[in-house]
Amino acid sequence: MNADCSGSEREANWRTKARRGAFRAVLVSAVMAAVFSAVTACGDEKDQQPTDAAVVQTRSGPVRGTVTADERAFSGIPYAAPPVGELRWKPPAAPAVWSAERDATKPGAECLQPEDAGRLTGSEDCLFLNVWTPSGAADRKRPVLVWIHGGAFTTGSGSLYNPARLVRTGDMVVVTINYRLGALGFLGHPAVAHEDGQVGNFGLLDQQAALRWVRDNIAAFGGDPAKVTIAGESAGAMSVCDHLVSPASDRLFHGAILQSGPCEMQTDRQTAVAKSEEYSATIGCPDADAAAVARCLRAVPAEQVAATPLHFTGEAGVGLPSPSYGQPLLPDDPMVAFRDGKAAKVPVLIGVNRDEYTYFVAGQTITAQQYPDLLKMFGPQADAVTAQYPLDRYAQPELAWSAVMTDHVFACPIADNTKSLTRTGPVYAYEFADPDAAPLPGLPSPPPFPLGAAHGFELPYLFDLDRTPSPATSAQQALSDKMIRYWSAFVHTGDPNANGLPHWPRHTGDQSLVLHPDTATTTNIHETHHCALWTQIPTP
Structure with missing residues (x-):
């Protein structure tokens, strides 16, 4: 049933229908329900939100x-x-x-x-x-x-x-x-x-x-x-x-x-x-x-x-x-x-x-003898890395290697990006x-x-x-x-x-x-x- 948003029109229609007798009471109720829906549709968009907070209408x-x-x-x-x-x-x-x-x-x-x-x-x-x-x-x-x-x-x-x-x-x-x-x-x-x-x-x-x-x-x-x-x-x-x-x-x-x-x-x-x-x-x-x-x-x-x-x-x-x-x-x-x-x-x-890098080394064992061999991956700079991260500065070889890789793979590239993004x-x-x-x-x-x-x-x-x-x-x-x-x-x-x-x-x-x-x-x-x-x- 269609209805417009005119309050006076709705009221007149309702009074006309109501006078037709008790046997039309059910129809009157239906008309009123439809009119109420039309009034709601004419309200703010906020009022159209579903009352059930658990339901949201997506585009799909x-x-x-x-x-x-x-x-x-x-x-x-x-x-x-x-x-x-x-x-x-x-x-x-x-x-x-x-x-x-x-x-x-x-x-x-x-x-x-x-x-x-x-x-x-x-x-x-x-x-x-x-x-x-x-x-x-x-x-x-x-x-x-x-x-x-x-x-x-x-x-x-x-x-x-x-x-x-x-x-x-x-x-x-x-x-x-x-x-x-x-x-x-x-x-x-x-x-x-x-x-x-x-x-x-x-x-x-x-x-x-x-x-x-x-x-x-x-x-x-x-x-x-x-x-x-x-x-x-x-x-x-x-x-x-x-x-x-x-x-x-x-x-x-x-x-x-x-x-x-x-x-x-x-x-x-x-x-x-x-x-x-x-x-x-x-x-x-x-x-x-x-x-x-x-x-x-x-x-x-x-x-x-x-x-x-x-x-x-x-x-x-x-x-x-x-x-x-x-x-x-x-x-x-x-x-x-x-x-x-x-x-x-x-x-x-x-x-x-x-x-x-301790996250990645936690399951490994690195010996003092292996540590210098690992640093060879840095080629000509291996000695400079060794000097900056001497084994005797750390409680375990794993912590020394973690410090090297934390700085090399994470901290310094991120510092570079941080500066660049400014x-x-x-x-x-x-x-x-x-x-x-x-x-x-x-x-x-x-x-x-x-x-x-x-x-x-x-x-x-x-x-x-x-x-x-x-x-x-x-x-x-x-x-x-x-x-x-x-x-x-x-x-x-x-x-x-x-x-x-x-x-x-x-x-x-x-x-x-x-x-x-x-x-x-x-x-x-x-x-x-x-x-x-x-x-x-x-x-x-």
Whole structure:
């Protein structure tokens, strides 16, 4: 039944119908219900929001999440079509549309990846994201943090990171995403090149598709699409480096957070193609005409592809499937682009952990006799490295080697990026330095030596992670609270400073804020990590 929004007309119609007798009472009730609906439709857009806070209408269809007193959570929302069959090794396609409410109370599958003891977990059908909002978040638009997980581009998922504390304390919307990993995410074989001739980087394309989904849908969850910060740790931070210089990511975000990102570990297109062609042969798809290789690659069982993930670039014997530059999606090496002032003009929060490399050495044994042999990888500079990191300065050879690689692979390249990014926007730098941070799962317990502030150890100070203890002491809990408030202020304003927090100076020289349970100070990363030496030695 149609009705206009004229109150006098509605009232006249109702009185006329009412006089027709009691036997028309049911019809009168129906008319009144229709009139009430029409009045509602003529109200403000705010009044049209569904009364059920657990249901949100996305552009693809309605989703039903979980509501608590503090937050709403919507999990396993597809942001792209399943990249399977003919869509394997193709840019992400639009997701299907649905009309019935979709269950969004549990995460979608993580992307196919190796697990312990050579087992595999996950699925090719994995392009899902999760949205967390404060309770009642649709009443006004809040800033948005999009989290890109780490894991060397071979492991991880968005659902591993519970952002409840960031959501509650920071009064923000948080989105965590999956993206294709390993060979499925980064194979650069020309036989499965994109339509415009680009190769590989399917995982980065997935991330951009997720950012477009946020742009188009996040307002329905109470998020502000004009105030989106992208953030990541390790490979996630490397991804943020790429988005800072990718033309296709332009205007999809308005701030960036990079935690422990070795962004020098990207590769060029030529290397990606060569390594991908070698890899193709190892899984039974040797050189032939492009169409035949493409058919072969798409027919290989997913388990066989994921069991031997492609490694593009390596250092010190450790490789990972890096994104590749030198093509339209990623025209330049991000490190070079930063130095040339080609990064997106957005505020940046960037940092390093004081003892990054202990995470990678914790399962190894290095003897005093082996240490000089390891340093030979630096060629003519080996003596200079030995002089700067003498074995007798450290309690164990493993700690000496960790100090070398922390500075060489993490601290000094990140210091370089920090300085370069000041050319295009405000930068706030930190060093996470809790010497007693709890180890992440998968490391020896107890550890063979003090791990300090190792790679990834800052994550529990921001997120609730499965099987990972939260900060234990009152000082650590206070540091966690400060970090969440700093990160939240940055997402809101592009500046981490807020009332009641120690001042975080903008990075204009070499000073970085030290995040330590017992002190509030700054440090010169370039000096404390011997970067004058490492600027003379290229990263392997």
